[in-house]
Amino acid sequence: MTTSSSEGNRCTRISPSAVLDDRLDGKDLEWARDHLRRCEACRDRVEDFREMLLRVGRLPSASVGAAAMDQAFAVAIPDRLRAEGGSRSFEIAPPGTTTPNPPLPELPTPMRPEVSSVPDLLIELEREIFRDEPGQDHPTPLPPISEPTSPMMTEPPVEDLQAVPPAEEVEPASGPWREVHIDSHREPEPALRDQEPKPVAVAPQAEPELDTWRPPAVSATEAPPDVIPAATGSNVVFEQEPALRFDQEIAPATPPRKPDTAMRLAVGLGAAACVLLAAVLYEGGWLAKGLHNLSSTSPAAAATVHGSASASPRFTATPSPSPPPPPAPVLFTLGNGVSGNSVFRIRPGTAVAGYTRLVFDMRGGGLPTMIVTRPDDLHVAVTFKNSTVTGIPVNGIKSYQIAGIEPAVQQGADGTITIDLARPVRVTAFTLPATGGYSWRLVLDLHTT
Amino acid sequence: MDQVHVEAPVATAQAASLEREFYSDFPLVLNYVARLVDDIDGAVGITCAGFRQVADSLRHRRTGEGLRRADVFRAATELSRQALKPRRWFRRQHNTQLSLEGFPQTEARRALRRDTVQRALTALPFEARAMVLLRDFVKLSYEELGDVVDIAPRKLVYALDRSRAELGEIYDYIKF
Numbered sequence: 001m002t003t004s005s006s007e008g009n010r011c012t013r014i015s016p017s018a019v020l021d022d023r024l025d026g027k028d029l030e031w032a033r034d035h036l037r038r039c040e041a042c043r044d045r046v047e048d049f050r051e052m053l054l055r056v057g058r059l060p061s062a063s064v065g066a067a068a069m070d071q072a073f074a075v076a077i078p079d080r081l082r083a084e085g086g087s088r089s090f091e092i093a094p095p096g097t098t099t100p101n102p103p104l105p106e107l108p109t110p111m112r113p114e115v116s117s118v119p120d121l122l123i124e125l126e127r128e129i130f131r132d133e134p135g136q137d138h139p140t141p142l143p144p145i146s147e148p149t150s151p152m153m154t155e156p157p158v159e160d161l162q163a164v165p166p167a168e169e170v171e172p173a174s175g176p177w178r179e180v181h182i183d184s185h186r187e188p189e190p191a192l193r194d195q196e197p198k199p200v201a202v203a204p205q206a207e208p209e210l211d212t213w214r215p216p217a218v219s220a221t222e223a224p225p226d227v228i229p230a231a232t233g234s235n236v237v238f239e240q241e242p243a244l245r246f247d248q249e250i251a252p253a254t255p256p257r258k259p260d261t262a263m264r265l266a267v268g269l270g271a272a273a274c275v276l277l278a279a280v281l282y283e284g285g286w287l288a289k290g291l292h293n294l295s296s297t298s299p300a301a302a303a304t305v306h307g308s309a310s311a312s313p314r315f316t317a318t319p320s321p322s323p324p325p326p327p328a329p330v331l332f333t334l335g336n337g338v339s340g341n342s343v344f345r346i347r348p349g350t351a352v353a354g355y356t357r358l359v360f361d362m363r364g365g366g367l368p369t370m371i372v373t374r375p376d377d378l379h380v381a382v383t384f385k386n387s388t389v390t391g392i393p394v395n396g397i398k399s400y401q402i403a404g405i406e407p408a409v410q411q412g413a414d415g416t417i418t419i420d421l422a423r424p425v426r427v428t429a430f431t432l433p434a435t436g437g438y439s440w441r442l443v444l445d446l447h448t449t
Numbered sequence: 450m451d452q453v454h455v456e457a458p459v460a461t462a463q464a465a466s467l468e469r470e471f472y473s474d475f476p477l478v479l480n481y482v483a484r485l486v487d488d489i490d491g492a493v494g495i496t497c498a499g500f501r502q503v504a505d506s507l508r509h510r511r512t513g514e515g516l517r518r519a520d521v522f523r524a525a526t527e528l529s530r531q532a533l534k535p536r537r538w539f540r541r542q543h544n545t546q547l548s549l550e551g552f553p554q555t556e557a558r559r560a561l562r563r564d565t566v567q568r569a570l571t572a573l574p575f576e577a578r579a580m581v582l583l584r585d586f587v588k589l590s591y592e593e594l595g596d597v598v599d600i601a602p603r604k605l606v607y608a609l610d611r612s613r614a615e616l617g618e619i620y621d622y623i624k625f
Contacts, residue, residue, distance in 0.1 A: 017609040021584075021591070052617045055566050056585035061480040062489065062557030068549035072493070073471055075547065076500035081467055081507065348625050356625070399625050 014042040016049035328375040332429045334442065338366035339386030341440070343415065346405060348397055355447040356399040358419070362387070362440045370442055372429050378403075380419045380427055382444065389415025401425045401446040424449050470516040471500065478525050480561070481587050485529045485579060487571045489561045494547035495532055499525035519596040522589070526579050526597060533575065569620040577612035584609060 014032055018024050024032050036043050064072070341364030348358060360382070362368070369385035389408035394417075397405050403422040408415055425446040432441040478499065483492035502524040503516055561567070570578050580598055583589045595602045 015606055015610050017613060018606045021606070021609070023591070023606055048617055049613050052613055052620065053585050055620070056570070056581060056616075057588070059484065059566060059586055060560040061476065062483065062553075062560040064476045064479060064549075064557075065551055065554070068552040069472060069475060071549050072475055072497055072500075073468070076475075076497040077467065077471060077504050078501070081504055397625075 011039050011041040012045070014039070014046065016042075016046045019046050020050055020053060328373040328381065330371055330373050331380075331427050332372040333369065334372070334429060334431050335367040335369040335385075337369045337385070338364060339368060339413075340364055341366075341368045341384065341386070342388040343384055343392055343408070343417070344439075346392055346394060346397065346417070348399065348402075355425075355445050356401045358397070358402075358444040358446070360417075360442040360444070361438075362442070364440060367431050367433075367440050367442070370431075372427065372444070374427070375418075377424045378421045380421060380425075380444075380446070382417045382419070382442070384415045384417075386413045387415050389417055392417070398422075401448060419444075419446075421446070466515045467504075470518075474516065474518055474521060475500070477587060478521055481522065481582055482525050482529055483561050484567065484570060484582050484586060485526070485575075486532055487563070487567065489553050489558060490548075491532060493549050493552060495528045496525055497547055498528050502528075519589070519593040522583060522587070522593070523597045526583075529579075530575055565620065565624050568623055569616055572619045572623070573612065573616055577608075577615055580609060580612045581616055585613075 014035055015023075018028075019032055019036070036046065341362045343360050343362050345361040346358060347361070348356060362384075364387075368387045371383045371385070373381045373383065375381055388410065390410045392408050394405040394407060399422075401422055403420040406418040406420060408417045410416075426449050428445045428447065430443050432438070432443060434440045475496065479492055479496045482495050482499075483489045486492060486495065499521055500516070503520045506520075507516075563571070570582065573581065576598065580594070583594050583597055589597065591602045591605055594600075595605055598605075598608075600608055
């Protein structure tokens with residue numbers, strides 16, 4: 001199998017995977033061999049693929065202990081298959097020998113909760129979601145509310161012991177509510193509740209609103225008055241209201257799904273608001289920038305621009321009056337003094353945890369004089385005497401030790417390349433002669449101190 | 450006196466083969482899933498669930514068939530994909546982890562550490578990652594690989610080419 005495409009100048013007529021995985025035969029194989037003999041690009045690609053293949057193949061594997069394997073076997077393989085290998089063939093079922101028929105009782109106990117949870121996750125999730133939603137949509141979840149009241153009827157007696165004096169007949173319905181309320185906040189509320197019905201008779205119409213606002217209504221002092229009319233009302237819903245009014249704890253019990261939807265809506269609205277705000281800010285910034293540009297055409301803005309421009313020359317002028325910085329400590333002086341060289345590439349060499357290697361490739365008849373200096377702790381400068389350094393690609397060279405490499409600067413005959421360090425390092429340097437396909441090289445090792 | 454040993458030979462043989470297949474394949478599948486999801490703790494549950502799926506499906510097959518490796522890897526891959534699927538914000542996060550007795554020991558964690566190759570694998574798209582791992586790490590045959598990833602063997606070479614090339618590019622990019 002070969003491909004007939006080519007990427008730019010690079011030949012890609014050979015599929016490296018076909019070669020490495022022995023998917024070629026006959027004429028294809030002959031052709032591929034012949035092509036690989038002649039095409040260096042394809043040979044390199046195949047070699048690259050082979051290296052990557054070996055790297056993945058050599059990835060270490062974690063060993064699993066015997067106990068863990070046994071446990072996994074018990075969890076993963078159903079009892080049926082485990083105990084009686086062929087029992088799944090229900091027709092085989094040796095008559096008397098296959099006595100153990102308790103797979104059904106056994107399955108649910110240890111294995112179901114663990115194993116079934118994994119594959120059925122999404123199903124369960126969706127089931128939960130869809131179970132929630134109908135509850136939210138239908139405003140008639142009152143029957144479900146009545147259900148919890150019955151179990152709670154058993155608990156109120158405990159509270160009734162404490163609040164024996166107050167009402168007894170109507171209490172059973174409100175008993176559970178009051179119980180939660182006492183736990184959560186204050187005890188005096190029952191008394192307040194009894195007293196309050198009388199003063200607050202003015203807000204009967206607000207009751208429907210109260211229904212909706214009960215969960216959030218945290219103000220317990222204002223709530224009781226409203227509750228009392230509800231209690232006096234004859235509707236069942238009103239009977240529930242007072243309890244809701246008193247306790248915030250109860251709110252989660254009856255409308256547990258409402259807050260959920262409310263929260264979802266709130267989050268959704270909040271997200272929409274954020275997006276809108278971001279859009280407005282973005283547009284505003286854009287507009288502001290446009291306005292700023294427009295205003296910059298005015299004389300006043302032009303003056304400010306000039307002011308900033310005047311600052312930059314001043315900034316460049318400052319180094320000249322302060323000559324002390326130039327004497328940066330010289331770390332190494334290397335080379336044979338050859339002139340006319342040009343540095344054409346910087347490449348990171350071996351990536352080892354302890355250090356980063358930078359290789360400076362040079363064209364020319366030898367090594368120029370190279371001075372490695374350290375202006376400060378976070379910079380290393382390499383000066384190539386009588387050499388050209390402009391136009392060297394320096395983007396993307398970063399490592400644990402290197403924060404970046406500044407674009408090369410040509411100062412007269414000399415060129416300087418400054419390395420920004422991410423942290424203080426120890427520098428070692430050496431040179432290599434031109435051999436084989438390699439040119440003259442300066443090698444800089446930046447060791448973590 | 451001749452002693453007669455009475456048993457169900459077929460059933461025993463099948464149980465034995467099932468057990469043998471499980472014990473031989475489980476570590477391999479577990480390591481594959483751990484590399485695929487880049488999470489050794491979550492890999493246990495996914496692997497067990499994959500085996501469970503395949504074992505449960507055996508009842509619908511002809512008697513005599515055991516656990517096919519390709520089926521197990523296919524189930525494990527699918528479950529891994531689901532596990533990695535981004536959760537909707539309103540969906541609850543379920544705890545899918547299953548802990549085995551003393552499994553993720555220190556050596557296991559060290560073996561599955563995030564070295565450069567693992568980081569490059571993690572950066573690959575899921576399908577490409579699964580393909581590279583199944584072929585180069587698990588060393589499945591092309592036929593098995595085709596069964597797992599649902600790609601015709603003829604197209605598999607090109608898919609592998611793309612995946613490996615992408616992995617190589619990512620590796621070259623992040624190795625420093």
